[in-house]
Amino acid sequence: MSDVPCLNCGACCATFRVSFYWGETDAAPEGIIPSLLTEQVNLHYSCMQGTNQPSPRCVALLGSIGEGVRCSIYEKRSSTCRDFSYHGENGQSSPACQRARALHGLPPLPFDPQGPELIPTIAA
Template structure:
């Protein structure tokens, strides 16, 4: 989810479609934490250089920080502290349309 404005707040598909991996320096207390950093309890360790948002590799995937109902009304509960992959996700990219398709949602209008 890239921002707090529509249409993302009525979607959330990308938060329930892809693994969300990032470097541990973005965790709470880390050297590159945003707004206090990602709470450790919302993540799982992958390697010494990688952590993953809990639930994002589940089947079906859903990030543990996502609140609400995909395709209706959602919010990222750690929005200010969300990790870099979430900050960089681009609603104009094909991945947005792929995530939405997984949830039966049409591509965003161009």
């Protein structure tokens, strides 16, 4: 089992709009994000389909929130996704991660701010 909680979460992918510069899509010469999975936000920005809705969920997210998820375009994901850290990653707090988890009824992720590792929890 992976120590990365994202594989059992996915809350961020079903909470926030995933917007990025349109040049990250494969419609641009150096872009890699499949443009068929995006929509235009404005002249300069696109977003992943499904994330610009009142109840967002990225079209690339597979699985059930809080149970088991994966990104169907993980290797081609946007800079927005690459830059999003889970709470405790690299010893850093992520209020956005915690907020997304709370919105989906998931418990907060504990971590030790003195080190990069998640605090182990004991199953009841």
